Amino acid sequence: MTNHNHAARRLTTIEQHILDEQHSFPAASGTLTGLLYDVALAGKIIAAQTTRAGLVEILGRTGEINVQGERVMKLDVLADEAIYTLTSRTGRLAALVSEEHADILPIPPQFPTGKYVLVYDPLDGSSNIDFNVSIGTIFAIYQRKSAAGPGALEDCLRMGRELVAAGYIVYSASTMLVYSAGHGVHGFTLDPNIGEFLMTHPDICIPEQGGYYSADRGHEDHWSAGARRFTAYLHNSGSVLSQRYVGSLAADFHRTLLSGGVFYYPAVNNDPVRSQGKLRLLYEAAPFAFIAEQAGGYASDGRRAILDIQPTSLHQRTPLFIGNRRLVEKAEEFIQAYG
Ligand code: AHM
Ligand code: MG
Numbered sequence: 001m002t003n004h005n006h007a008a009r010r011l012t013t014i015e016q017h018i019l020d021e022q023h024s025f026p027a028a029s030g031t032l033t034g035l036l037y038d039v040a041l042a043g044k045i046i047a048a049q050t051t052r053a054g055l056v057e058i059l060g061r062t063g064e065i066n067v068q069g070e071r072v073m074k075l076d077v078l079a080d081e082a083i084y085t086l087t088s089r090t091g092r093l094a095a096l097v098s099e100e101h102a103d104i105l106p107i108p109p110q111f112p113t114g115k116y117v118l119v120y121d122p123l124d125g126s127s128n129i130d131f132n133v134s135i136g137t138i139f140a141i142y143q144r145k146s147a148a149g150p151g152a153l154e155d156c157l158r159m160g161r162e163l164v165a166a167g168y169i170v171y172s173a174s175t176m177l178v179y180s181a182g183h184g185v186h187g188f189t190l191d192p193n194i195g196e197f198l199m200t201h202p203d204i205c206i207p208e209q210g211g212y213y214s215a216d217r218g219h220e221d222h223w224s225a226g227a228r229r230f231t232a233y234l235h236n237s238g239s240v241l242s243q244r245y246v247g248s249l250a251a252d253f254h255r256t257l258l259s260g261g262v263f264y265y266p267a268v269n270n271d272p273v274r275s276q277g278k279l280r281l282l283y284e285a286a287p288f289a290f291i292a293e294q295a296g297g298y299a300s301d302g303r304r305a306i307l308d309i310q311p312t313s314l315h316q317r318t319p320l321f322i323g324n325r326r327l328v329e330k331a332e333e334f335i336q337a338y339g
Pocket of ligand 2: 099121123124125249284
């Protein structure tokens with residue numbers, strides 16, 4: 001056997017991994033497997049476009065692309081359309097929810113509906129696009145509640161505890177997809193030479209010690225007393241936490257997952273947008289909370305587990321404290337004591 005073949009035998013592609021997980025459930029029909037693979041494919045398309053960010057508009061102007069008269073699309077619109085197109089036509093979904101759309105997205109009427117619901121943030125951290133800083137995609141999958149036909153709001157407004165699977169893709173120095181279907185957390189890195197996600201981070205667990213704390217402290221003066229005292233605790237507890245903050249939740253969470261520590265985005269008083277926190281419960285906080293718990297960590301709104309919050313609207317916001325369980329529980333102690 002050549003060295004090349006020998007190396008190939010050791011590689012686990014994302015498709016192989018998802019199929020292996022499916023095989024441990026004899027009753028599984030393969031629908032979830034197919035859906036996860038649809039999302040991974042969308043991720044590859046978004047990754048390819050992300051590396052061309054900044055060029056697209058210029059190339060479009062020269063006529064080098066758009067010879068078919070296609071619109072030059074903003075990256076977040078393109079990401080949204082890639083995910084919707086690739087996942088809504090395969091008979092696996094009953095409905096979708098995207099950060100980009102106010103209402104639930106129906107399946108196009110000419111295609112069959114299926115048993116799952118997909119909620120997603122197509123391009124998280126979009127304020128970073130213009131500066132060539134990491135961005136991401138977040139996704140989460142629920143089983144529908146209604147019996148059949150088009151999915152309804154009740155199929156989408158779900159508690160994180162009911163999640164079947166969740167994951168994210170980070171577009172950075174390399175592109176990584178991390179997901180959990182309830183059996184640990186697994187990470188894959190996109191090999192640009194062969195166009196496939198390869199297993200690089202099996203069975204991820206959040207480290208108990210070390211890591212970083214991560215928060216947008218530009219708003220600190222308007223945080224509650226509890227959130228401010230928690231920050232002071234992180235400074236003064238004699239721990240070795242340094243600070244890191246990207247401003248893309250997918251990237252900030254990814255670092256927290258691998259390095260340990262805590263990310264938090266508390267409520268910001270006197271701010272009409274952030275008074276309940278900035279991050280969205282359904283397609284930002286809950287998917288990461290699911291992954292955090294699967295990796296031995298924890299996520300809270302300061303008073304209760306994110307996974308136990310029942311959303312009442314699709315785009316509802318929540319404060320978020322996520323990462324190492326001990327640190328998130330410490331945040332809860334401060335919020336409970338001081339508000
Ligand atoms: P977006 O989905 O519109 O990009 O907004 C969410 C982002 C998160 O990725 C990030 O954690 C947060 O907003 C950053 O907010 P801020 O700029 O206030 O620090
Ligand atoms: Mg977002």
